[in-house]
Amino acid sequence: SSKYVLSALHPMWQGPLVAPGGNRQSPIDIRVRKSVFDPHLKPLTPDYDPGTCSQIWNNGYSFLVEYDDTTDKSILKGGPLEDNFRLCQFHFHWGESNAWGSEHTVDRRLFPAELHMVHWNSNKYSRFEEAVMEENGLAVIGVFLKIGKRHEGLQKLVDVLPAVRHKDSVVEFTRFDPASLLPANIDDYWTYAGSLTTPPLTEAVTWIIMKQHIEVSHDQLAVFRSLLFTSAEEEVQKSMVNNFRVQQPLRGRTVRSSFT
Ligand SMILES: CC(C)NC[C@H](O)COc1ccc(S(N)(=O)=O)cc1
């Protein structure tokens, strides 16, 4: 029987959410000492073409920077992945304060925000919507954000956010290099089998969580919080904050590490 995944704690979703099976849900707490070093894990080899960057939009839950995924121009290979995965979008999750906001945690440590770079298996499927329903369909890179020095690469994105303040607003956004948001060291990561953290919550994701975080300034993150969940027509405007899911049971899964 399918399990009801009650994220009643989450203001965003009304009522129970059905998660198929429900034994490999995300996000999770990564217990560092319980992770298992896997010497067979290869280095991750992202190869992104900034020319495939197309638009940025507010989907009422986060803001997405979308990439043209009709060719293999921006791909992710290596690491735990056997196949070729195409970048389709990246987005973030964040809190109303710097004390919380990430979806994954490391030994219960919360970060103010978390970046997700979403890819789908182009060896096996022909488009994202198909891959999202399949076990080995997606690969998502997670990168923790900490408050510190200003992130020069992020600023181009921060500058355009006011143009997508309301739900369903879209603006053209080109030539953004997603690799500029990756930490210097992408060889050290944890990986585990999980799910989407928003509906449809399908258990289709190979998660690759970077050990090294990136730094953004307090002011840059404050601009994320100036976005709205609500569309321009709605009377009551709601700040887009706390758009993270509560942590899910590990259910016996092993988290592997690429480092000792
Ligand atoms: C099924 C199609 C039509 N819509 C799916 C929708 O785009 C959701 O896609 C996603 C993609 C990524 C994530 S996360 N936070 O796990 O990286 C969550 C939902």
Ligand SMILES: [Zn+2]
């Ligand atoms: Zn996400």
